[in-house]
Amino acid sequence: MTNKKTYILLILMILPIISQLPQAHARENHPGPTWIWYPGDYEIWLSNKMQARRTERGAFFPPLWRYYSPYALVTFNKEFSVPETDTVMIRAEGECKIQLDGKMYSGDPEKMTIPPGEHSITIKVYNQEKTPALFVEGQYLKSDPSWKVTFEDKEWIDESGRASGQSGTEWQQVGSWDFNTAETLPSGFRLATQPQYTVAVQEEGAGFIADFGKETFGYMRLHGLKGKGKVKLYYGESEEEARSAEACETLDEVGFNGKQPEVYTLKNSKAFRYVQVRTEGGIELDSVSMQYEYLPLEYRGEFQSSDDLLNKIWDVSAYTMHLTTREFFIDGIKRDRWIWSGDAYQSYLMNYYLFFDNPSVKRTLFALRGKDPVNSHINTIMDYSFYWFLGVYDYYRYSGDKAFIRQVYPRMVSLMDFCLERRNDNNMMEGLPGDWVFIDWADGLSKKGEVSFEQLLLARSLETMSLCAGIMDDADASSRYKKLAAELKDDIFRAFWSEEKQAFLHNRVDGKTTDKITRYTNMFAIFFGYLDEQQEQGVKQNVLLNDEVQQITTPYMRFYELEALCEMGEQEYVLDEIRDYWGGMLELGATSFWEKYDPQEKGADQLAMYGRPFGKSLCHAWGASPVYLFGKYYLGVKPTSPGYATYEVRPELGGLKWMEGKVPAPEGEITVYCSRNEIRVTGAGGKGTLVFKSRNVPECRGAKPVKTGDHIYQLTIAPGKTYRVKYKHLK
Structure with a gap:
């Protein structure tokens, strides 16, 4: 009985830990079968669909660059052995032709029997409209990254990346993502949704203005519909934009014949905080809500400090980053909703300090290329x-x-x-x-x-x-x-x-x-x-700290300007800049960070861009850079060899009394606390090195900091172990 109680208690202790495992990490190490395709093809297909959704004032607005397409016919191959008879199910997105050991298979592909021994299976999949994809599930034979793939150039690509059959230059393996059951078709992927509701409604004329409280993205829902007529919706990231039926960037118009359901969800998702709703004819409705649309990701990065404004800036940055992390890393959720390489590059870096979601990075890189x-x-x-x-x-x-x-x-x-x-x-x-x-x-x-x-x-x-x-x-x-x-x-x-x-x-x-x-x-x-x-x-004094050199007014390049200053140890100056620049947007009511912010602009000019009164995006990926800066240059965590096999923790208070947070790594989170007299670090993954300055000789129970320079000390960090260092802060 004692052993049984101990076992149950152990399970209860482990379950919460399992539930908190990083989603992206668990996804990439899925041991079972998964849908596979020619690498990059699904990403191209999905990005085409996503980027073709952009509209401006109801008009289709496709990207400005070349569209690519998946290969219509793809051939998969696997050399394998089974110790006993294996019953295998084969499903494909498209028409498929199967050969086992060089012979055509004409039986039921959902119940294919493979005898014991060495085998070779070849499966061709044809699909002109979607990405040709394959799912194989047996006890021994499964679709996974070890399969070879070709698009009929007579060159096999195996899991080592080497091409067989000829000395080609392609070095690849099959592509996959998070489709790990036969029923989870890649072509059926949809972002998750959940209901959100208004925080305020202001009656106005033949309609009302609904406020959802913060920048958001999703599908409007109309409740209590009765009668015939039209419902017009004018979306705004600002109240001014929603009020402007003539100039708002996005809008919808829906006609009803009296036979509509009482609750109606619009077909296209939009970005907004405010929505002006107008009715024409005999149509009536009681209220509106929305289905918030998002990519489910775990916030693995964290940051808190003695400065409430900086904490708010981190929170809004993280939210901005999540809003623009969708099927891919996009620029902004109002416009363009496209994958721009410059915007995406910054999103990759912010992702490493917030989600550490590798699949999103790979999808975006494939789609762009x-x-x-x-x-x-x-x-x-x-x-x-x-x-x-x-x-x-x-x-x-x-x-x-x-x-x-x-x-x-x-x-x-x-x-x-x-x-x-x-x-x-x-x-x-x-x-x-x-x-x-x-x-x-x-x-x-x-x-x-x-x-x-x-x-x-x-x-x-x-x-x-x-x-x-x-x-x-x-x-x-x-x-x-x-x-x-x-x-x-x-x-x-x-x-x-x-x-x-x-x-x-x-x-x-x-x-x-x-x-x-x-x-x-x-x-x-x-x-x-x-x-x-x-x-x-010289650069620091003559350029970065020189007000006579043309100032930067976009968060896009402020990202790099502040990173350069942090590299030179100007963390205190950078925090003042962040308070002023990002804090300035918060003072103006920002609930996500903008495409551009110029403190000199006033009134309507703050919303205008590209010659349009509401052309500026008020939720733009490159506005979220404090997530990256706080994680890398204040908590001070960065890899020093690929995959965090080795890494450094170099906390810098930058004038703060204290700060704490987490930085995600491939094998867990690295946690850091730093005040003016104590540093606590918990390692994850590989071998870490804590680097810090101290006025006195620091102390750490169970470990000894080593002096490496004038007031500079180092301490080796082992995986999963927590270190508490007593020291005296040296600016």
């Missing part, structure tokens, strides 16, 4: 092609996922070939017909000639190629890309670095370098590690 041949930059934007490479680099650094590198490497090679072929005689990039050189939304910013910022991004992209070629065991390619990166960096310094101004100059046009200094190249060079200490200090 599309297929070969390459005939334009990603999103048609030069810098966005380079951000795509940087996204791959950081994904490997945080996840350690070599399998994904094998899948995506051929597409990396072809995109880089495209970029290198477009260099000029100086081996530098400049905008060619059809190219959009974006950089940032900034008045008077020149995009002409050889822009130093673009060259810097290309150099980092080449370093990414060298790293990934090394993972592919392609030593020659790795060496070639590394050499190209080093040569380009030398050329960048020769062409753009000014010893006199201790800063990079902006661009070179027709062989002449301009005198203009902008922040972009200079701040990226800092966190890329391209500057020595003297150069960093």
Whole structure:
């Protein structure tokens, strides 16, 4: 009886722990069968559907770039053995043809009997409208990442990433996500929904204005419908927008014939906080609610501190990030609801400190890249092609996922070939017909000639190629890309670095370098590690802390500006900037963070953009950067080798009295508490190193901090173990 009671108590203790396991981590290690497809095809198909949903004032508004399609016919193959008779069920999204040991199988694919022994199974799946996908479930034979796949180029791709049958350059494995039962069809994927209700309703004329209390996204529901007529809905992220039937960005008009149900849910999801509802004819309704639409993800990252404003900023940043994390990482939920590479790159980084959802990163990278041949930059934007490479680099650094590198490497090679072929005689990039050189939304910013910022991004992209070629065991390619990166960096310094101004100059046009200094190249060079200490200090004083250099007014580039300052130890200054900039949006009533915020703008100008009175997005992914900054530069957690095999914890209070939080890693959460006299850290995954400064000799029960410099100490962190360090804070 005692053993039974002990067992029950043990189960009760374990269950809460199991329920809190990271969803994304559990998903990626699912041991059973899963739906599989040609890698990237489902992601392309799903992104096409999602990005074609954008409307402006009821009009269809498709993306501005090329659409790709899944392969219509895909062939899967598996060499396997079974120790005893195995009854296997085979299902496909599409028509399928099965061969077992080279012979056509004509029986019931849902109850296929396979005798003991060694076997080879080949399954062709055809589907012109959806992604050809396969699900196989038996006791021994299951569809999983070990299957080989081809799109009829006569080249098999196996789980090692090596092509068999010929010496091709594709190194991939089948794609999969979270479809782990036969009934969970990939083509049937839908985001989750849950009801939300208004917090206030204001009667007005032939209708009312409903307030849902905060920025949200989903499907409007009309309650108590009676009679015939029209219901018109005008959506607004602000009350001013919802009130403007003539200028609001999104709207709906629905006609009813008297036979409608009492409760009606609109077919298209929208972003809004306020909705103006008007009726025409004899139609009546009692009230409205909505079905909030979202991607179910666990908030694994946390942050709290002695500053309530910063806590609020983190909370709103996390909510902004979740709103824009949907089927993919998108830019904004009102418009464009597209996958932009520059926006997505920042979302990847914020994701690593909030959700650590690897599937969302991989889906987005696949969708952005599309297929070969390459005939334009990603999103048609030069810098966005380079951000795509940087996204791959950081994904490997945080996840350690070599399998994904094998899948995506051929597409990396072809995109880089495209970029290198477009260099000029100086081996530098400049905008060619059809190219959009974006950089940032900034008045008077020149995009002409050889822009130093673009060259810097290309150099980092080449370093990414060298790293990934090394993972592919392609030593020659790795060496070639590394050499190209080093040569380009030398050329960048020769062409753009000014010893006199201790800063990079902006661009070179027709062989002449301009005198203009902008922040972009200079701040990226800092966190890329391209500057020595003297150069960093020069950039810090002459650019980043120099008000005469054109100011940045988008959260997009504030992200990088503040990261560069944090890299140089300016955490206290950065917190003041965050309080002022993000706190300024909160003072104006923001419940999610904006596409652009200029404190100099007043009244209606705060909502306008692109020449439209409500063109500005008030929920934009790049507005959520405090999630990343607080996790990496205040809690101080970052991987120092791929997948957190080793990592660093370097807490920086930045003037706070105390702070605490969690940073997700592949094998759990790293928890950090820091005050002016105590640091507590609990490790997760690999080998961690706590780095901190102390006025006195610190103490830690069960471990001894080691002095490594002037007032600098280190402590090794073991997985799952908590360390409590008594010290005296040294600014």
